[in-house]
Amino acid sequence: MKSKAQNPKSKIPDADSGMNLSVQIGKLKLQNPVMVASGTFGYGVEYAQLLDLNQLGAVVVKGIRLHPVRGNPTPRTVEVTSGLINAIGLQGPGVDGFIKKYWPFLKKLKVPTIINIWGTTVEEYADVARRFDALGGVGALELNVSCPNIKEGGSQFGTDLKLLAQVVAACRKVTKLPLITKMSPNVVSIAPFAKAAEEAGSDALSIMNSYPAMAIDIETRKPKLANVTGGLTGPCIKPIAVKLVWEAAQAVKIPIIGMGGIQNAADAIEFLVAGAAAVAVGTANFYEPRTALQVIAGISDFMRKHGLKEVREIVGSVQTGK
Amino acid sequence: MLAGPMLEQTVQIVSNERDTDSYFRLVLRAPQIAPLIQPGQFAHIRVLPLQEALLRRPFSIFQVEGDTFSILYKTVGKGTGALARMGAGEELSVIAPLGHGFTVPKHGGETPLLVAGGYGMAAMYLLAQRSPQKGIAFVGGRKRIDILCEKEFQALGWNVRVTTEDGSHGAKGLVTKPLIAELKRNAKGRKLFACGPTGMLKAVAKIAEEFNVPAELSMDEHMCCGVGVCLTCVIPVKTGDGPQRDGGWEYQRSCTEGPVFDARQVAWEETK
Numbered sequence: 063m064k065s066k067a068q069n070p071k072s073k074i075p076d077a078d079s080g081m082n083l084s085v086q087i088g089k090l091k092l093q094n095p096v097m098v099a100s101g102t103f104g105y106g107v108e109y110a111q112l113l114d115l116n117q118l119g120a121v122v123v124k125g126i127r128l129h130p131v132r133g134n135p136t137p138r139t140v141e142v143t144s145g146l147i148n149a150i151g152l153q154g155p156g157v158d159g160f161i162k163k164y165w166p167f168l169k170k171l172k173v174p175t176i177i178n179i180w181g182t183t184v185e186e187y188a189d190v191a192r193r194f195d196a197l198g199g200v201g202a203l204e205l206n207v208s209c210p211n212i213k214e215g216g217s218q219f220g221t222d223l224k225l226l227a228q229v230v231a232a233c234r235k236v237t238k239l240p241l242i243t244k245m246s247p248n249v250v251s252i253a254p255f256a257k258a259a260e261e262a263g264s265d266a267l268s269i270m271n272s273y274p275a276m277a278i279d280i281e282t283r284k285p286k287l288a289n290v291t292g293g294l295t296g297p298c299i300k301p302i303a304v305k306l307v308w309e310a311a312q313a314v315k316i317p318i319i320g321m322g323g324i325q326n327a328a329d330a331i332e333f334l335v336a337g338a339a340a341v342a343v344g345t346a347n348f349y350e351p352r353t354a355l356q357v358i359a360g361i362s363d364f365m366r367k368h369g370l371k372e373v374r375e376i377v378g379s380v381q382t383g384k
Numbered sequence: 385m386l387a388g389p390m391l392e393q394t395v396q397i398v399s400n401e402r403d404t405d406s407y408f409r410l411v412l413r414a415p416q417i418a419p420l421i422q423p424g425q426f427a428h429i430r431v432l433p434l435q436e437a438l439l440r441r442p443f444s445i446f447q448v449e450g451d452t453f454s455i456l457y458k459t460v461g462k463g464t465g466a467l468a469r470m471g472a473g474e475e476l477s478v479i480a481p482l483g484h485g486f487t488v489p490k491h492g493g494e495t496p497l498l499v500a501g502g503y504g505m506a507a508m509y510l511l512a513q514r515s516p517q518k519g520i521a522f523v524g525g526r527k528r529i530d531i532l533c534e535k536e537f538q539a540l541g542w543n544v545r546v547t548t549e550d551g552s553h554g555a556k557g558l559v560t561k562p563l564i565a566e567l568k569r570n571a572k573g574r575k576l577f578a579c580g581p582t583g584m585l586k587a588v589a590k591i592a593e594e595f596n597v598p599a600e601l602s603m604d605e606h607m608c609c610g611v612g613v614c615l616t617c618v619i620p621v622k623t624g625d626g627p628q629r630d631g632g633w634e635y636q637r638s639c640t641e642g643p644v645f646d647a648r649q650v651a652w653e654e655t656k
Binding site for chain 2: 102103124133150347351
């Protein structure tokens with residue numbers, strides 16, 4: 063992975079400044095702490111013309127289960143004030159379709175690919191994990207236990223301590239790949255869930271997935287999404303996500319990848335200060351595809367301004383007075 | 385399907401003026417984008433001053449002239465409202481050209497019959513301009529002010545047939561009425577190209593089937609990313625090799641596999 067982290071064409075401004083932006087997620091080393099969030103970046107190839115993917119910390123692909131998934135009826139998304147509600151329903155090509163159609167492109171990238179996986183049963187999660195373990199060259203697996211738009215599977219696993227532990231443990235058993243558990247925000251307290259994932263063998267946590275939400279057309283009195291409800295993302299959820307990262311960071315030792323409404327470097331740094339070891343840009347990819355690269359450059363500027371050599375120095379530096 | 389060449393650029397507004405009673409014409413200077421544009425493609429535009437509405441707005445590309453391209457738009461919400469307040473010299477962020485457009489008829493090929501619902505006419509201007517065969521453009525709307533680009537199509541030497549639902553301009557009725565009459569007269573060697581509301585496209589698909597003529601339809605769906613990742617703009621498309629392999633259809637992306645689809649491919653019974 064070290065060779066992957068060193069990209070000769072990289073224009074990341076820390077190259078000769080002696081600053082170190084690299085971070086460690088389990089045994090996975092990232093050249094910088096900025097990745098893209100699952101479901102907002104397709105399979106990477108779609109954005110290849112608009113930005114240099116090899117400058118990212120990692121590419122995280124849209125959720126994949128064993129079989130192809132048709133997804134929900136339309137309308138699937140609705141823009142709301144400073145946010146977006148989606149109910150895509152995890153449309154996807156399935157493991158075989160992904161390997162055939164997208165893996166040849168992704169495996170050539172110099173930066174790691176993190177595969178977001180899901181299933182409708184504990185066994186299916188493990189089956190998918192096993193398939194990607196066998197594929198070779200995968201950077202890490204992100205366990206999606208928190209999609210609010212799937213009737214079976216998805217968030218039922220992320221909001222039940224016992225099921226969450228079962229999913230993580232089942233995947234842990236079949237692969238040595240780093241496991242990142244993507245957490246649901248829809249729990250009373252995230253600390254026990256974070257601990258359950260850690261204890262079951264998760265190497266890191268992604269915090270957070272979208273927040274359950276709804277929008278209604280007041281003239282027709284109909285929900286604006288065919289699925290009635292969806293998941294809220296975008297800048298409006300950032301303060302919720304920052305709080306969850308802060309809480310989880312106090313509960314676990316494993317690294318946290320913070321995400322939720324990041325639009326610029328200041329947003330990303332706020333997550334790092336709260337306790338995230340890395341961050342992911344999500345909804346902003348839809349409107350400014352180069353956001354992640356701007357965030358990387360902005361973190362370097364911040365480190366230079368504050369005389370920091372290691373990005374790690376920012377992580378968890380929040381002063382709560384406690 | 386992999387997308388064709390696209391660029392993300394900050395471009396300057398050359399002009400942004402009221403074109404008709406209800407539409408604005410926005411001209412953008414984009415020397416690198418303009419030569420890439422194919423008929424039926426769209427531009428995904430971010431109105432930079434708009435803070436709380438995050439997303440880009442997709443617009444069909446109307447004309448390409450030299451190093452500029454233009455769009456026609458109606459002020460319908462926050463995005464287009466903010467856009468209408470911008471003027472020459474101001475900047476917009478554009479990702480373009482996007483989407484799989486119309487198949488331009490070959491020399492000596494089918495005679496194109498264009499069917500447009502209001503604003504849909506703008507999306508077919510480049511097709512008319514680049515088609516070696518001149519054909520007939522059927523354009524319909526509710527009222528006179530919904531009829532666009534009549535003069536521009538006539539200037540290309542096209543026969544334009546206007547219908548309005550209230551009879552305030554052209555013949556009274558739906559756009560499909562003169563289309564059916566024309567196909568009854570002669571359907572052989574003709575191909576339909578349509579852009580407009582889904583109801584109209586569905587009707588055009590049915591007419592194409594009845595008269596056994598090919599048809600390409602530009603579907604107008606809500607979009608977020610415009611480049612194929614968010615899966616917002618999907619439409620049901622028939623396929624023998626779809627991911628489900630159960631009903632012979634799958635959701636495909638209007639922004640990438642479309643916006644132009646072969647009418648026979650759309651699984652209409654699955655549309656709303």
